[in-house]
Amino acid sequence: MKPVHQSSSTSSTTPAASAPEGADRPEVRIQITSNPLYLSGTRELVAGVSRRLGFTEESCSQIALAVDEALANVIRHGYLKAPDKPIWISLYPTKEPGSSGPFGDSCQACSLRIVIEDEARQVDPSVIKSRDLDEIRPGGLGVHIIKSVMDHVEYVKRPAAGMRLTMIKHRSSSSADCAASGSGNGGACCAPANAKDRPHA
Amino acid sequence: MPENANNSAELKVRSEKRDGAVLIIPAGEIDLTSSPTLRVELKRVQADKPARLVIDLSAVPYMDSAGVATLVEAMQAARKSSTKLVLCGMQDKVRSIFEISRLDTVFTIVHDQNAAMGN
Numbered sequence: 568m569k570p571v572h573q574s575s576s577t578s579s580t581t582p583a584a585s586a587p588e589g590a591d592r593p594e595v596r597i598q599i600t601s602n603p604l605y606l607s608g609t610r611e612l613v614a615g616v617s618r619r620l621g622f623t624e625e626s627c628s629q630i631a632l633a634v635d636e637a638l639a640n641v642i643r644h645g646y647l648k649a650p651d652k653p654i655w656i657s658l659y660p661t662k663e664p665g666s667s668g669p670f671g672d673s674c675q676a677c678s679l680r681i682v683i684e685d686e687a688r689q690v691d692p693s694v695i696k697s698r699d700l701d702e703i704r705p706g707g708l709g710v711h712i713i714k715s716v717m718d719h720v721e722y723v724k725r726p727a728a729g730m731r732l733t734m735i736k737h738r739s740s741s742s743a744d745c746a747a748s749g750s751g752n753g754g755a756c757c758a759p760a761n762a763k764d765r766p767h768a
Numbered sequence: 769m770p771e772n773a774n775n776s777a778e779l780k781v782r783s784e785k786r787d788g789a790v791l792i793i794p795a796g797e798i799d800l801t802s803s804p805t806l807r808v809e810l811k812r813v814q815a816d817k818p819a820r821l822v823i824d825l826s827a828v829p830y831m832d833s834a835g836v837a838t839l840v841e842a843m844q845a846a847r848k849s850s851t852k853l854v855l856c857g858m859q860d861k862v863r864s865i866f867e868i869s870r871l872d873t874v875f876t877i878v879h880d881q882n883a884a885m886g887n
C-alpha cells in the first residue's frame with residue numbers, strides 16, 4: 568500500500584484520481600495495486616480508522632466488508648484480474664463538533680464517507696445492481712452486500728477514466744455507535760436510525 | 769490474478785475423516801485471495817462423495833462473498849452427490865454475511881462439531 572500525499576503525484580500513466588469534485592480533502596488516502604494480496608491490509612486499515620472514529624465493532628466490520636467487496640469487484644470485473652492497476656481509497660470522516668482528539672482535533676465522526684476510484688473499464692452505473700437472492704448460485708453478491716451494510720452507495724463514471732464509488736456509513740443515534748463513542752449528546756450529530764439510503768447532505 | 773497457494777498463506781485448511789464423515793477445518797480469513805485454497809480442498813474431498821461433509825468455521829474470523837461463493841459451490845456439488853453438507857462453529861461476523869445474503873436458511877448451520885456430526 569502506498570500512502571498518497573495530496574501534494575505528490577503518482578506513477579500512474581494517467582492522471583491520478585483526485586479528490587471528487589467539490590469534496591473536502593480526505594483525511595486518509597491510500598493507493599494500492601489491483602492485487603488481491605492487499606485486500607486484507609486495506610480492510611484492516613479501514614476497520615481500524617472506523618473504530619477510532621467511534622463506530623461500533625459491528626459497524627466497523629460492515630464498513631470493512633463493504634470496502635473489501637468493492638475492491639474485489641474492481642479487481643475482478645473492472646481490471647479483469649490484472650494485478651498491477653491502480654486503485655485509490657479515500658476516507659472522509661464527518662466530524663462531531665465538540666469532541667476533541669489528542670491534538671485538539673475532533674476524533675468522533677458522525678459519518679464516514681469512503682470513495683474508491685479506479686481507472687478500470689467504465690460501466691453504466693444504472694446496470695450495477697444487486698442480483699436476485701432467490702437464485703442460489705455462487706457469485707454476484709458483492710453489490711448486494713455493499714448496499715445492505717452501507718447507508719448510501721453511489722457509482723459514477725470518472726471524467727477521465729474508470730469508476731468512482733462513494734459509500735457513506737452513518738453513526739445511527741439509536742444504535743450503539745453513539746454509546747461506543749461516548750458522545751453523550753443524545754445523538755445530536757448522529758444520523759437518525761432511519762438514515763439508511765437517505766442521500767447525504 | 770494468481771490463484772495459488774503463494775497468495776493464500778494466511779489460510780490453512782485441514783481435513784480428516786471421522787465416523788464416516790469428512791471434516792474440513794479452515795483456519796484464517798477467507799477472501800478473494802484465500803478462497804481458492806478452500807475450493808481446492810473441498811473439490812478434493814467431494815470427489816469421493818462422502819455421506820456427510822462438515823465444515824468447521826470456528827477458526828475463520830472473516831469471510832467475504834468470495835468465501836461464500838466457494839461454499840455455495842460446495843453445497844451444489846454436495847446436492848449432486850447426495851452428500852449432507854453441514855456448517856458449524858460460525859463466528860458472528862461470518863454468520864452476518866450469510867444472513868445478509870439470505871443464505872443462512874439455505875445451508876444447514878449448527879453450533880458445533882458435535883451437532884454437525886449428528887451426535
